[in-house]
Amino acid sequence: MTTPSAPSAPNARSRDLTVTEVRLTPILVADPPLLNTQGVHQPYTPRLIVEVVTADGTTGLGETYGDAKYLELAEPLAGRLVGRRADDLNRLFTEADDVAVDASRVSGQVDVGGLRGVQTADKLRLSVLSALEVACLDAVGKSLGLPVHTLLGGKVRDSVDFSAYLFYKWADHPEGVTAEKDDWGAAVDPAGVVEQARRFKERYGFTSFKLKGGVFAPDEEIAAVRALAAAFPGHPLRLDPNGAWSVETSLKVAAELGDVLEYLEDPTLGTPGMAEVAARTGVPLATNMCVTTFAEIKEAFTRDAVQVVLSDHHYWGGLRNTQQLAAICRTFGVGVSMHSNTHLGISLAAMTHVAATVPNLHHACDSHYPWQSEDVLTERLTFEGGAVRVSDAPGLGVELDRDRLAFLHRRWLDDDGALRDRDDAAAMRIADPEWVTPSVPRW
Ligand SMILES: O=C([O-])C(=O)C[C@H](O)[C@@H](O)C(=O)[O-]
Ligand SMILES: [Mg+2]
Secondary structure, three states: OOOOOOOOOOOHHHHOOEEEEEEEEEEEEEOOOEEEOOEEOOOEEEEEEEEEEEOOOOEEEEEEEOOHHHHHHHHHHHHHHOOOEOOOHHHHHHHHHHOOOOHHHOOOOEOOOOOOOEOOHHHHHHHHHHHHHHHHHHHHHHHHOOEHHHHOOOOOOOEEEEOEEEEOEOOOOOOOOOOOOOOOOOEOOHHHHHHHHHHHHHHHOOOOEEEEOOOOOHHHHHHHHHHHHHHOOOOOEEEEOOOEOOHHHHHHHHHHHOOOEEEEEOOEOOHHHHHHHHHHOOOOEEEOOOOOOHHHHHHHHHOOOOOEEEEOHHHHOOHHHHHHHHHHHHHHOOEEEEOOOOOOHHHHHHHHHHHHHOOOEOOOEOOOHHHOOOOOEOOOOOOEOOEEEOOOOOEOOOOEOHHHHHHHHHHHHHOOOOOOOOOHHHHHHHHOOOOOOOOOOOO
């Protein structure tokens, strides 16, 4: 018997995954005047771009929130990564618990900008670690010639469905505010929402629609969803007022729209309220506000408060935690979908890789990406038939455009600090000086 000759051993240097440098670049990216229950999006929103460089010369990319509270943590957490291998992630996450979080950043209350549930020290750390994890996985994948989904155990689908994320919006940011012009026009009534949906479908092929609600009185939003149902019969529809309604209002909306909604998202704030609504309606409830940490799962699932959890690798702490969340949901018979804040192509690529590995992802994912005219990639990701193809290229399969990154970083440097923290209520006060974040329930 002949012994097959051993495959040539990889050049050890070419596989040295020791992290030698982590580059953190805060940027400001253009954002249209999208309305939500707290106010309106700023003309530019902060994001943080992370580059992890390994000793073999590979650079991995990650992206997360860019507000000051995340930047403060990014430096010390990145420091923990330098000198460690990029595939030594479990220990990084464990040791990250020692990194102190400024107590003034942790209110224990619902996040003021971004509507992502309660603020905790752990969640702040995880929001930064997620970008480090994604950048490490990108670097490891590039170095080994493997796509990120393979590092996560392999894809179970070749493309990931996304839904159109409809917003009430103004045509322009308030007069006098420096902003990029967008070509979507205004959407402040049912006809405007239907027109926006039509354009989403034409441009990207989306076949399901989510309307961000909590902006107008519930009857107006019910009328908008009814108009969508009439214009797009049979298309899954969702409405998300970010907890702006009382239990009784939630039940009224559920009764009126029950025949056309795929699910109602965070109609009311908090697990007890969601549980009460869920007990009194057959319409499935989804959340990215009352289940946003592992600690919140037990109460919500045992009370049957939510039927779908919208995962988000940013605040859940990365792609592997997203898989763990999906496994817990599967155990409890709870559905999984995906939440999105304003994000760029690095995050869309990361979302697509992890979504491709989750067997029980039965709903189209949210993505703000179509609203972002700017990116830091050499090539934008595209939606075809409402879906993003899962890349089989090494790592995430995306490439950084350094000139674009430098341009968007320059914008951040030039800002006087007014835009470096997302604050939708402050942005609204420019148009309406009397505006205060509405107390909930608003209706
Ligand atoms: O599903 C959600 O709740 C969101 O996407 C929250 C976001 O912050 C959205 O409301 C926004 O960007 O205005
Ligand atoms: Mg939501």
